[in-house]
Amino acid sequence: MNLPSASSPHKTKEIAVCVRALGLTYTTAIDRRPTLKARVKSLGRGSKQTRVIRALDNVDLDVEYGQVLGVIGANGAGKSSMMRVIAGIIPPSQGRIEVFGSVSTLLALGVGFNPSMSGRDNVFLGGLAAGMSRDEIADHFQEITEFSELGEAIDAPMRTYSSGMFSRLAFSVAATVRPDILIVDEALSTGDAKFKEKSLNRIKELRSDDRALILVSHAMATLRDVCNDVAWLHKGKLVQRGAPDATINAYQEFLQLGKSAAIDEDV
Amino acid sequence: MSTPLQVYEPFKAGLPPLVRYWKSLWSRRRFISEYSRSELREQHFDSVFGQLWLVLNPLLLSAVYYLLIIIIGGASDALRYAHLTATLFLFYLVANSLTGGVKSITAGQRLILNTAFPRIMLPISAVVIAVFKFLPTLVIFFIIRSVLGLPYSWQMLWALPILLITIILALGLAITISCINVYFRDIASFLPYLTRTLLYLSPILYEASALKPALRSLQVLNPLFPILESWSQALVHGQAPQGSNLLAALAWAIGVFLIGTYFFLSREREFAVRL
Secondary structure, eight states: OOOOOOOOOOOTTSEEEEEEEEEEEEEEESSSSOOHHHHHHTTTTTOOSEEEEEEEEEEEEEEETTOEEEEEOOTTSSHHHHHHHHHTSSOOSEEEEEEOSOEEEESSTTTTOOTTSBHHHHHHHHHHHTTOOHHHHHHHHHHHHHHHTOGGGGGSBGGGSOHHHHHHHHHHHHTTOOOSEEEEESOOOOSSHHHHHHHHHHHHHHOOTTOEEEEEOSOHHHHHHHOSEEEEEETTEEEEEEOHHHHHHHHHHHHTOOSOHHHHSOO | OOOOSEEEOOOOSSOOOHHHHHHHHHTTHHHHHHHHHHHHHHTTTTSHHHHHHHHHHHHHHHHHHHHHHHHTTOOOSHHHHHHHHHHHHHHHHHHHHHHHHHTHHHHTHHHHHHOOOOTTHHHHHHHHHHHHHHHHHHHHHHHHHHHHTOOOOGGGGGHHHHHHHHHHHHHHHHHHHHHHHHHOTTHHHHHHHHHHHHHHHSTTSSOGGGSOHHHHGGGGGOTHHHHHHHHHHHHTSOOOOOHHHHHHHHHHHHHHHHHHHHHHHHHGGGHHHHO
């Protein structure tokens, strides 16, 4: 599972992710907290405990190495679900996904962090959670702390951090993983304007011919800037796929928002 | 075209490829230890008083139960106290695995939703934490034992395989209950009653040999019974445990472990949407 590897370099245009006829239906509990009590109470009444949600419907998508694919769509379009399926977090209900390389996900920041530990300990904890080895983290430790601009605060417990400091450190750890395929889900809008630019630059650095990047974002200006391909999902279906400008324009027209400030700002 | 590194397809109920699963789990052993360590630290067991509490808590417990034995009129000699502490401490290894394991999946929601890793890691680290809490109490037991002046013997080495069996059982129980808790969240509040009942049904406040024959036939239903009886025989009395007890304990432990693991592994891919 998504271990970073110093694997053989992949060539541009070689296939990285191949999604075929992907369908995803969840069965989730209606109750936030399904309980035995509720189940016993509803025995014999025949009321349903679960409901089925159709998150993705017959999606075909290929990502090649060297591509930076932006994924856009309204809330609930199935963007995050698709990222989770590609990362192997949720199994698909129909279809098939083939992944040709190591996958790393940046779906949320600070996964695996423990606020009662120091920033230093959390660098290791978060790095291990992301699938790095201890030695790899130790090698990159200097780089991580410098990038996070935390200075001496790195040895203070994380519960004393401001939210900006927290996400700066979290992003710095996450951005150190060097996978073949990186999936980023709206995790870039962290910290102040300066740090935002810095993290955007880091993502640009990660663009290379032997890596595939998938970015989920609502920040259209950023996507126009960074991506060389954009896919638009709507209600679980792939609506359009193609050159960034064309796809984003079509999406914005669809939203009837045009080029308004609200969707241009923010990373 | 090269072969895919990972293929994800709709899964049928059943096990994931076990060899790959094990490799993936093994490659994350450092994460398991680091994760357990951070959980322990969160419970303040890295501070002096935290560790002192780790030792004080079972000591106070054993004192309370010893008082109880004296009041309800059991034999109250040195051997009895040693038996009580030895079995109580081992019992808490299992009980702590259960209480730590029950919420391990539901509390690891953020991890589960955002990273792909073998989910079984979470209940395993709950057991690792329980073992770390158990080790200092073992030291305390040996101090108590020396103070009470009980003789040492080579037969006490039987404690090692018994401890191993206990850990396998604890793993099996933690894995099973963490999985059940995903579907029925009220199991966690029911758990204290379960462990309390187990405590009284196990030969802790009494010696197994003191039990009425009619009640002894019920012991086959309690996986902890043969374990605790053998543990006390080896560590307190310095005798070799009965082979039948060891076999029963091993059968229980492996049975619970295999069934629980099968149940967990065939379900774990759906945890992400159930949380």
